[in-house]
Amino acid sequence: MNETPTVLWSRPENERARTPLLVIFHGYGADEADLFSLAAQLPPDFTIASVRAPLAAGPGYAWFPLRNDLSYSVSAVTESAAAVELWLDAVREQHTSVSLLGFSQGMCMATSLLRHRPADYAAVVGLSGFVVDAEGDPFFDDAAVAARKPEIFWGRDQADPVIPESAIEATNTWMHGHAKLTKVLYSGMYHGINAQEIAHVGEFLQYKVLNPS
Template identity: 60%
Template sequence: MTSEATLWSKDASQRAGSPLLLLFHGYGANEADLFGLAEELPAEFTVASVRAGLAAGPGYAWFPLGPDGEGGLSFDPQEVKRVSAEIGSWIDSVRGEHSSVSLLGFSQGMAIVSTLARHRPTDFAAVVGLSGFVLDTAEDDFFRDQELAARKLPFFWGRDQADPVVPQPLVESSNAWLPKHTVLTKVLYNGMWHGISAAEIKHVSEFLTATVLAE
């Protein structure tokens, strides 16, 4: 991850002391895909939209992902851990001038932001997942889920029940996992499919204001 692969909503001279919100795009997209959301989110945030490192389709992916033959998705847990550790190191390189760090991920990006929260349960002020999922993983010391549950991290999950992309088994496992490990705000939207709606971004803005800016 490099500065050349990240879009920033504020010049470097304007970032000091601001809360940082990092955006993680979905599979096959790039850092420009979510960057337009910055204009719809609270102006107090410095927003940075990050590009994944793996070429995939017309864009990039955070880690290889494919069907598992049983209605779900297959992935390599070791690759997920490697990429998440790399992203965590990059976050450490930029977080020093900010008052807090929050995460927002769309689709596969939600898998990354939830993994980061599970690996670093005390590092983030809030997490937003849009039309995505939490990876269904075996117990592993990398995933500090008990610490995360004790932390009571605010987590916003927005999706459409008619989303045609995220497999139902992952929806069900995410729906079981999130309330047990986070303080979950879950909102369902009609007619959004696998996307982001204006109503959802308004709710995300309200969530970030209440959980980050009000602290």
């Protein structure tokens, strides 16, 4: 993803200056339109940018290739995250802060960006996903993350049929060691997003980014 990614914006360019930015990362096989409808349910103060992943996958796109068992190459994750970071660096200066929201594979992207440069982000929202195993890759500065303890919202359903239990356990361990964690479980949502969760995400963004104590 060396060229500028395809992005859906909630505001025209001339109305974005001095607004907080929320960047949305869709899941595997989806596209930038998939989660864009959430914009209307989140605090209107934010400018929302929903980004299309670079790789064709199924009916949509993927941030990095996934094998049938949902395993992946860490180098593919970091390459994709670094490309998004280049785009972000070109737009972040006009915004008062940058927060990230990722669903499923998009949560891998949001948390990987945070783990590279934790000081760059006001908060991260992860929905029905996981954090990748860094495998010692220097892209992930987890010591800096642990020192900073960033605000992270993690929502999921314990009956999610998609994310492996091993990935959930590893994510839980990582979150408790590195973040100020707001963790909420939802029943009957499976591998999805429901209205209650989005209401909670809106409250989290309101209190952690717009009106931090």
